[in-house]
Amino acid sequence: MTYIPLPPTPDDSEKAQRLAAMKRRATGLLVFVTVVFVVARLYESRHPSVGWVRAMAEAAMVGGLADWFAVTALFRYPMGIPIPHTAIIPNRKERIGRSLGNFLQSYFLRRDVLERRLAGLGLSRRIMAWAALPENAPRIAHQLAQGLARAAEVVPADEMKTGLHNTLVAQGRKVHVAPLLGQALLLVAADNRHQRLLDRVLELVQRLLTENRELIRQRIATESPWWVPTAIDDKLYAKLVNGTERIIWEVATQPDHQLRRQFDRILGEYVEGLRDDPEVIGKAERMKERLLEQPVVEELAGALWESTQRALIRYASPDAGAPQPLERGIITAAEAALKNDALLAEIDEAINKVVLGAVEQYRHEIAAVIERTVAEWDPKDASQRIEIAVGRDLQFIRINGTIVGGLVGLLLYAFSHFIG
Numbered sequence: 001m002t003y004i005p006l007p008p009t010p011d012d013s014e015k016a017q018r019l020a021a022m023k024r025r026a027t028g029l030l031v032f033v034t035v036v037f038v039v040a041r042l043y044e045s046r047h048p049s050v051g052w053v054r055a056m057a058e059a060a061m062v063g064g065l066a067d068w069f070a071v072t073a074l075f076r077y078p079m080g081i082p083i084p085h086t087a088i089i090p091n092r093k094e095r096i097g098r099s100l101g102n103f104l105q106s107y108f109l110r111r112d113v114l115e116r117r118l119a120g121l122g123l124s125r126r127i128m129a130w131a132a133l134p135e136n137a138p139r140i141a142h143q144l145a146q147g148l149a150r151a152a153e154v155v156p157a158d159e160m161k162t163g164l165h166n167t168l169v170a171q172g173r174k175v176h177v178a179p180l181l182g183q184a185l186l187l188v189a190a191d192n193r194h195q196r197l198l199d200r201v202l203e204l205v206q207r208l209l210t211e212n213r214e215l216i217r218q219r220i221a222t223e224s225p226w227w228v229p230t231a232i233d234d235k236l237y238a239k240l241v242n243g244t245e246r247i248i249w250e251v252a253t254q255p256d257h258q259l260r261r262q263f264d265r266i267l268g269e270y271v272e273g274l275r276d277d278p279e280v281i282g283k284a285e286r287m288k289e290r291l292l293e294q295p296v297v298e299e300l301a302g303a304l305w306e307s308t309q310r311a312l313i314r315y316a317s318p319d320a321g322a323p324q325p326l327e328r329g330i331i332t333a334a335e336a337a338l339k340n341d342a343l344l345a346e347i348d349e350a351i352n353k354v355v356l357g358a359v360e361q362y363r364h365e366i367a368a369v370i371e372r373t374v375a376e377w378d379p380k381d382a383s384q385r386i387e388i389a390v391g392r393d394l395q396f397i398r399i400n401g402t403i404v405g406g407l408v409g410l411l412l413y414a415f416s417h418f419i420g
Helices: 012-043 050-075 093-107 111-119 123-131 137-154 157-174 177-211 213-223 230-253 258-276 278-292 295-316 324-338 341-376 379-419
Strands: none
Touching (some): 093 341, 137 324, 157 295, 177 213, 177 230, 213 230, 230 258, 258 278, 324 341
């Protein structure tokens, strides 16, 4: 099997130095009690009271050696001797990975455990508070723009245009155009704005008459029978043009002109018909359907997609400025969400469902990934990295074993001395 070496972490060197220092302290303490034991043993025959020191040092030496063996046996063979049940981590790496995966699956990836943890996190409020900060909005906007731009480049343009066109048509057919048109006309009629619109129409007609007098004269002459004299054609032309201009001038200068009142009445009847008359409503709907079937709607969908794609590519470009409108939209949306507790609760519920559903479905795969990953580690590397990570704390076991062993030896010597 080909093993994968573990990449070093930034603080491995510092941890290794602290581990080496702690090893020296634990070994130094063991050497110290060994020296004390040897000296005490030499002087015990001449000074019986030194027996207390010898007993304590002897037990401390045994405790220190036992714990040194236990700690060392986790990571390697003690003194390089392949004693059974030693070098546990490199030799039992696969079993450790399997146990770690099962432990994580059984005690951390359980639904009830995750529900309790997620319930107290308030993820939606934290996310919105982070997104509302002005320094974070540009990062979100750029990432969002880049992601959408990459997606826009991958998706076929024809399919997107067709889909957008179908969506526009489908949504347009769902909308009842008559009430909307009626509301729009009511807004136009408010404060007599429709009369100002009529003024603009009259100005346009007047300008068309002025600019096309000769064309009108020629048209009358062409349409008139051949036997009608030219003088009569000119008279007809003058009456037509002058009469039209006089009507336009009268309507423009008289706020209560009959034509204005007729315009008011016709507009009001049409608005009322859009609200109540099935025939008028049906005509409006048929007009909407004819409009939706026009090529201009498909052209509009294509133009919308192309402009959207260009905007996304421009926002995602490294040389482009920040997508400020998108940033403002993100900040505004986040601030609004923070004021809406019901919305935050719905977002939390949605997040919880997604997380819990994913964990419920894939927790066995997660455990299997951990097991396979640990199994692929190089045994020597894995042992060294684990020792660097936790070995410093394990050296305290050696120190404590030396001290506790010495105290136990002292107590046992005292017990045997007083009962002897």
